[in-house]
Amino acid sequence: xxxxxxxxxxxxxxxxxxxxxxxxxxxxxxxxxxxxxxxxxxxxxxxxxxxxxxxxxxxxxxxxxxxxxxxxxxxxxxxxxxxxxxxxxxxxxxxxxxxxxxxxxxxxxx
Amino acid sequence: xxxxxxxxxxxxxxxxxxxxxxxxxxxxxxxxxxxxxxxxxxxxxxxxxxxxxxxxxxxxxxxxxxxxxxxxxxxxxxxxxxxxxxxxxxxxxxxxxxxxxxxxxxxxxxxx
Numbered sequence: 001x002x003x004x005x006x007x008x009x010x011x012x013x014x015x016x017x018x019x020x021x022x023x024x025x026x027x028x029x030x031x032x033x034x035x036x037x038x039x040x041x042x043x044x045x046x047x048x049x050x051x052x053x054x055x056x057x058x059x060x061x062x063x064x065x066x067x068x069x070x071x072x073x074x075x076x077x078x079x080x081x082x083x084x085x086x087x088x089x090x091x092x093x094x095x096x097x098x099x100x101x102x103x104x105x106x107x108x109x110x
Numbered sequence: 111x112x113x114x115x116x117x118x119x120x121x122x123x124x125x126x127x128x129x130x131x132x133x134x135x136x137x138x139x140x141x142x143x144x145x146x147x148x149x150x151x152x153x154x155x156x157x158x159x160x161x162x163x164x165x166x167x168x169x170x171x172x173x174x175x176x177x178x179x180x181x182x183x184x185x186x187x188x189x190x191x192x193x194x195x196x197x198x199x200x201x202x203x204x205x206x207x208x209x210x211x212x213x214x215x216x217x218x219x220x221x222x
Contacts, residue, residue, distance in 0.1 A: 036211075041200055043114075043213025044153070087152070095206050097143040100153040 003027065004088045009105040012082075018075040020104050022088030025069045030092050033064060035073045037084040038103075044087065047073065078108045112137050112207050116214030123193055123221050130189045131217045133203035138183035144176070147200040147216075156201075159186050193221045 005023040012018040024033065034049040048055055048062045050071075055062045061074040075082055087103040113136045123129050133142065144156040156176055159165040165178040179187045190197050198221045203214040 038153075041147070041216060041218070043202055043204070043215055044211075045213075046210050085152075095141050097141075097155050097158055097204070098153075098211055099155065100145075102152050 003090050004101050006086075006088055006101065006104045008102065009107070011107050011109055012075075012078045014080060014108050014110050015077055018073075018078040018082065018106055018108070020073040020075075020086050020088075020106065021070065022073070023070045024088070024090045027068050027090050028092075031090045032093060033062065033068075033071050034089040034091065034098070035060070035062065036087045036089065036098070036100075037082075038087070039081075039084040044098075044100075047086075078106075080108050080110060082106065083108045111209035112139060112205055112212045114203060114205065114212055114214040116203055116217060118217055119215060120218040121220070123219065125194050125221055127193055128189055128191045129193065129219060130187050131201055131203070132187050133185070133214050135184045135205055137207065139205040139207060140183070141206060142180065142186045143204040143206075144178060144186075144188045145202045145204065147202065149199070153202065156188070190219065193219075195221045197221050 032049050032051050035047040036044040038044045048060050050062045064071045085103040085105050087100050115134045117132055142159045145153040146156050147153045155168050156171045157165040157167045159178045159180040161180045161183050177189045201217045
């Protein structure tokens with residue numbers, strides 16, 4: 001079973017920051033927070049991951065609370081092409097398969 | 111990261127028939143994963159396939175319905191057997207390398 005809770009849907013105006021929350025209150029000390037997205041039934045695409053420090057890459061920023069029970073994915077300047085389902089996944093590192101929850105459907109609106 | 115070529119990209123099949131989906135990876139990988147995504151739903155793991163051993167199936171999925179082959183470290187197939195309209199879904203393969211997880215582009219199956 002997925003260990004995360006995400007809102008089912010969100011809207012964001014084009015050009016504004018999209019902040020996608022994720023609750024993972026039962027996360028273990030060795031579990032990472034991963035974010036993937038799926039654009040219109042294509043294969044999921046990796047966005048970012050982190051353990052306890054905030055992370056940033058060319059796609060997004062990941063903010064993890066100090067108690068690690070929740071996190072926020074930030075797309076700093078959302079575009080129409082960011083419209084997708086975003087999945088927050090907690091897991092230990094290794095070759096185990098990804099387990100997907102229901103995700104958040106983000107709609108970027110012009 | 112690894113690149114996966116998955117085919118067919120889509121198919122329409124008659125009930126009672128079988129379809130084999132192929133995934134070719136551009137590098138050798140230890141593990142491959144097969145997922146099903148029913149309309150409007152999230153991805154559900156069907157099984158994990160290691161080369162040289164039987165696939166490991168998740169609860170609710172059985173080998174007779176979804177036989178998997180893994181003949182070498184770059185290739186795997188999933189067969190959807192004796193199909194019914196309830197099997198209409200997108201099927202995706204995936205693998206993991208040191209660079210992360212990669213997914214095939216998916217097979218959209220419609221059973222009529």
